Amino acid sequence: MPAVDLQMEALERSASRRRTFYRWLLFLILGVFAIYYLAPMYVMIVTSFKSMEEIRKGNLMMLPKEFLLDAWKIAWGGRGYDAGDVFLRPFFWNSTKMVVPAVVISTFLGAINGYILTKWRFKGDNIIFLLFLFGCFIPYQAILLPMARTLGALGISNSITGLVLVHSVYGLSFTTLFFRNYYVSIPDEMIKAARIDGAGFFKIFFKVLLPISAPIIVVTVIWQFTNIWNDFLFGSSFSFGEAAPIQVALNNMVLTSTSVKQYNVDMAAAFIAGFPTLVVYILAGKYFIRGLTAGSVKG
Amino acid sequence: MATLEARNLTKNFGSTRVLRQVNLDVSDGEFIVLLGPSGCGKSTLLNMIAGLESVDEGDIRIDDYVVNKVEPKDRNIAMVFQSYALYPAMTVRENIIFGLKQRKVSKEQTEKSLSHFSKMLQVDQLLDRKPAQLSGGQRQRVAMGRALVREPQIFLFDEPLSNLDAKLRVEMRREIKKLHEQLGTTMIYVTHDQIEAMSLATRIAVMNEGIIQQIGTPQEIYDKPNSVFVADFVGSPSINLVPGKLEKNCKGFNFVPDQQPDGFNIPINGYAFENSPQEGQPVILGLRPEHINLSNTFQDAHLDLELKPTLIELTGYEQNVTFDFQGHEVTGRLPRNAQAELGSPLSLSLDLSEISLFDKETSFRI
Numbered sequence: 122m123p124a125v126d127l128q129m130e131a132l133e134r135s136a137s138r139r140r141t142f143y144r145w146l147l148f149l150i151l152g153v154f155a156i157y158y159l160a161p162m163y164v165m166i167v168t169s170f171k172s173m174e175e176i177r178k179g180n181l182m183m184l185p186k187e188f189l190l191d192a193w194k195i196a197w198g199g200r201g202y203d204a205g206d207v208f209l210r211p212f213f214w215n216s217t218k219m220v221v222p223a224v225v226i227s228t229f230l231g232a233i234n235g236y237i238l239t240k241w242r243f244k245g246d247n248i249i250f251l252l253f254l255f256g257c258f259i260p261y262q263a264i265l266l267p268m269a270r271t272l273g274a275l276g277i278s279n280s281i282t283g284l285v286l287v288h289s290v291y292g293l294s295f296t297t298l299f300f301r302n303y304y305v306s307i308p309d310e311m312i313k314a315a316r317i318d319g320a321g322f323f324k325i326f327f328k329v330l331l332p333i334s335a336p337i338i339v340v341t342v343i344w345q346f347t348n349i350w351n352d353f354l355f356g357s358s359f360s361f362g363e364a365a366p367i368q369v370a371l372n373n374m375v376l377t378s379t380s381v382k383q384y385n386v387d388m389a390a391a392f393i394a395g396f397p398t399l400v401v402y403i404l405a406g407k408y409f410i411r412g413l414t415a416g417s418v419k420g
Numbered sequence: 421m422a423t424l425e426a427r428n429l430t431k432n433f434g435s436t437r438v439l440r441q442v443n444l445d446v447s448d449g450e451f452i453v454l455l456g457p458s459g460c461g462k463s464t465l466l467n468m469i470a471g472l473e474s475v476d477e478g479d480i481r482i483d484d485y486v487v488n489k490v491e492p493k494d495r496n497i498a499m500v501f502q503s504y505a506l507y508p509a510m511t512v513r514e515n516i517i518f519g520l521k522q523r524k525v526s527k528e529q530t531e532k533s534l535s536h537f538s539k540m541l542q543v544d545q546l547l548d549r550k551p552a553q554l555s556g557g558q559r560q561r562v563a564m565g566r567a568l569v570r571e572p573q574i575f576l577f578d579e580p581l582s583n584l585d586a587k588l589r590v591e592m593r594r595e596i597k598k599l600h601e602q603l604g605t606t607m608i609y610v611t612h613d614q615i616e617a618m619s620l621a622t623r624i625a626v627m628n629e630g631i632i633q634q635i636g637t638p639q640e641i642y643d644k645p646n647s648v649f650v651a652d653f654v655g656s657p658s659i660n661l662v663p664g665k666l667e668k669n670c671k672g673f674n675f676v677p678d679q680q681p682d683g684f685n686i687p688i689n690g691y692a693f694e695n696s697p698q699e700g701q702p703v704i705l706g707l708r709p710e711h712i713n714l715s716n717t718f719q720d721a722h723l724d725l726e727l728k729p730t731l732i733e734l735t736g737y738e739q740n741v742t743f744d745f746q747g748h749e750v751t752g753r754l755p756r757n758a759q760a761e762l763g764s765p766l767s768l769s770l771d772l773s774e775i776s777l778f779d780k781e782t783s784f785r786i
Contacts (some may be wrong), residue, residue: 318518332508
């Protein structure tokens with residue numbers, strides 16, 4: 122028996138050695154990719170803290186000699202003179218005023234749509250759903266002209282309200298698809314039970330369905346927030362001047378500087394413009410947990 | 421307390437006819453089980469009674485009121501589902517009183533009912549838990565509590581035990597039966613499990629392909645099935661069915677199995693025909709396994725013969741032995757001390773007072 126034991130031990134040892142090796146190889150590859158993807162952000166951040174002097178002389182990857190906040194102040198609050206000074210603060214609030222209602226409206230309507238399409242089936246509901254699905258494949262560019270006419274007719278062109286409408290409508294196909302696919306997996310019997318218990322259409326939605334929709338709400342909010350915040354095409358087409366969202370302002374800021382390119386200011390501005398989506402990912406990602414319906418049906 | 425009446429109920433899903441002219445009368449306090457294979461329309465019928473499916477044709481009456489267009493919540497019914505269908509975001513307490521809240525029942529009354537029924541169902545220790553923290557049996561109890569607390573006129577059960585494991589299923593079955601005896605409320609119960617049906621029902625309605633094949637007490641259904649389908653669906657192990665034809669003899673009729681070279685026949689003089697039999701009529705003879713036993717078991721009209729076992733299944737307190745009978749497999753329920761051995765002939769006796777005869781063409785009882 123000892124011979125067999127020895128052999129087993131050797132086998133186990135070599136298996137564990139191999140496991141360790143592959144584990145380290147995996148970490149190495151993942152690490153390389155992480156550096157590859159994070160490098161631009163690193164350059165952005167270090168550049169934004171440097172002075173122009175240092176940027177011109179130094180190395181792209183080097184840490185700044187001293188951390189200067191000047192570029193950030195200029196990007197956010199401007200240089201303090203009137204003519205041609207573009208800075209992000211007002212447009213940041215523009216974007217906030219646009220993105221919050223647009224995300225809330227499109228998510229809410231998507232949830233109601235998904236609820237109806239799965240739990241209150243009616244004749245032709247499949248065709249309606251197909252049309253929603255079709256809506257997901259309509260490119261941004263295709264709706265520019267008709268949307269411009271619509272906004273004009275409604276009298277809300279070049280306004281935040283107009284952009285809220287555009288984004289809510291455009292996002293509706295996606296949010297409906299998300300919620301429909303989530304609610305389809307929730308047993309109909311739960312709705313039947315609530316109906317027998319005496320709950321009506323909205324009561325079932327708010328009391329029974331919405332409290333278990335957290336995972337899909339998070340997915341939808343992340344999706345909609347990122348798309349709307351990062352949108353440039355609708356923003357630049359349907360707004361200009363003071364009503365523009367932050368991405369349009371960023372573009373104007375970076376492209377309209379007449380003097381020397383202020384790389385540090387540009388980098389700080391770009392980072393400010395991208396920051397909220399990062400925050401949403403970090404905050405909402407935590408709640409990105411599935412399986413909250415466990416327990417309502419056989420588990 | 422309520423009666424229920426279904427008149428000529430018809431339901432189509434597209435071109436599929438799910439229910440065809442179903443008639444059902446349930447009197448006050450009855451426990452009706454709708455029994456049938458999946459896809460026979462039993463759940464659809466229950467959903468229509470609950471008001472969760474619309475009625476295409478016919479009427480549903482509760483206490484003589486036509487309720488076809490009445491909302492489920494106004495029918496004074498409660499329903500228990502196979503998947504329990506508890507609200508996952510609510511605690512057990514909230515689950516149970518949800519219906520009372522919608523009806524704006526007073527706080528004291530709600531608390532009283534809640535404590536009464538949660539004690540009765542032994543879930544009073546679990547009131548603050550979420551459904552996810554409960555076991556299958558506890559979830560089913562909560563689901564029943566949710567139905568009970570409303571004190572409805574009619575209880576509807578849609579395969580409530582199918583998701584439970586075998587031991588728990590038997591336990592819960594007994595509790596449902598006790599509940600019915602305690603409350604005396606009209607109950608309608610859908611299942612595909614014939615043992616559940618037999619043990620719970622005051623009457624069973626056996627359904628197949630959208631019609632009620634037979635409705636009667638469990639004993640009637642078991643002893644006098646009105647069609648081959650009912651005979652075959654109810655009972656485990658299944659009834660033995662042997663095709664053959666009728667032949668006149670001096671006193672009445674003989675049953676002659678098909679492919680019978682040596683003039684073997686079974687005298688069925690004692691059989692109470694419901695229709696007048698014809699000479700040479702092709703029929704199917706049905707005999708339940710417990711009516712095939714060792715010789716000298718039966719006192720009344722019986723037939724002795726020797727058959728060779730081809731399969732022996734021990735069930736614990738007895739054994740199901742399958743024999744070769746003229747090329748057919750027939751199964752008998754023998755005591756466990758019967759010396760059955762594969763291939764060696766055994767002296768058996770058939771209880772001829774318990775046979776059923778069906779017309780081969782219509783497959784209905786004759």
